[in-house]
Amino acid sequence: MQEFTFYLGNRPGALLEIASALAEEKVNIEAVAALTVLDEAVVAMITDAPDRTRKILKRLDVDFEEREALSLSLPHQPGQLATVLDRLAREGINVLSCYFAVEKNLLIFTVDDLARAKAVFRL
16 A cells, blocks of 8 residues: 655645546545645545556656555454554554545555554554
8 A cells, every 4th residue: 555645735625636537547545635735735535546646746847755554454343543552652663644544444654764653563
């Protein structure tokens, strides 16, 4: 699973342009997180077609970072996110992004030490 992270201008339709281009190429967005910080929109996105997503973002001249993302299915109970974050922190692993996917209770996250995080959660 690949996460694409990029900045967009804070203007109406900025994210629409990306979403429409993906839709035209039949790329499904499986998870997305977006917020505005100091007049810049920050977007993190997982799609079902990383190769096509990469090409589309390049075609639209969007600068992006790409990294492997991990996913965990969590029970729908209080404290589940805290448990995951505690395990990572105890191992000295820094979380770079964290959000839930469209699929119920699927936590998506990226970290600064992928191999160790995979070992911690046996992924």
